[in-house]
Amino acid sequence: MADQHRYVLTATWTGNRGTGTSGYRDYDRAVSVEVAGKPLLLGSADKPFRGDPERWNPEDLLLAALSQCHLLSYLHACVVRGVVVTDYIDEASATMVTKGNGGAFSEAVLRPRVRVAETAMVEPATAAHDDAHEWCFIANSVNFAVRIEPVVEAG
Structure with missing residues (x-):
């Protein structure tokens, strides 16, 4: 019998600049990833995809x-x-x-x-x-x- 392990996280888009996804260049790709009891992970898209190169993609x-x-x-x-x-x-x-x-x-x-x-x-x-x-x-x-x-x- 196989054991099952479940992983849970919350990924939240934080890149709304006020107009949502009204256009491809109008929103930020910023994301926060949270797992209970662990440090917050700041993510984004990779730079070629209009992301922040200082964040994990x-x-x-x-x-x-x-x-x-x-x-x-x-x-x-x-x-x-x-x-x-x-x-x-x-x-x-x-x-x-x-x-x-x-x-x-x-x-x-x-x-x-x-x-x-x-x-x-x-x-x-x-x-x-x-x-x-x-x-x-x-x-x-x-x-x-x-x-x-x-x-x-x-x-």
């Missing part, structure tokens, strides 16, 4: 969710394999292709650089990325390729 958030999900799944996989991770940083990227008023992501690439405690842990730490990719809820939920290009070092 949905595309940033999707890539952040993929990267963070892999990271957390990876740390668990390393514990299971007896690997001690001492440092992890991911330089992730994603590509989105637009057509007319729509579009889609074509791929995301996660590039985790991992440091482990001992040289003998490098091989199982590298293999743990396969487990993490299999276990990542977000990667399992998207309809585009998510590639993992890890580098694992000891030290």
Whole structure:
């Protein structure tokens, strides 16, 4: 039997400049996202879509969710394999292709650089990325390729 987990948030458009959506250039793309007990997240559209480049956009958030999900799944996989991770940083990227008023992501690439405690842990730490990719809820939920290009070092 599968467990179900429910997530609830409130997204509020805060960009009415007084005339609502009377025209494409007449409203701001400002959004606030709230989850009970968590800091307020300020969002917008990406700059090419008339958004505020200082705010998170949905595309940033999707890539952040993929990267963070892999990271957390990876740390668990390393514990299971007896690997001690001492440092992890991911330089992730994603590509989105637009057509007319729509579009889609074509791929995301996660590039985790991992440091482990001992040289003998490098091989199982590298293999743990396969487990993490299999276990990542977000990667399992998207309809585009998510590639993992890890580098694992000891030290």
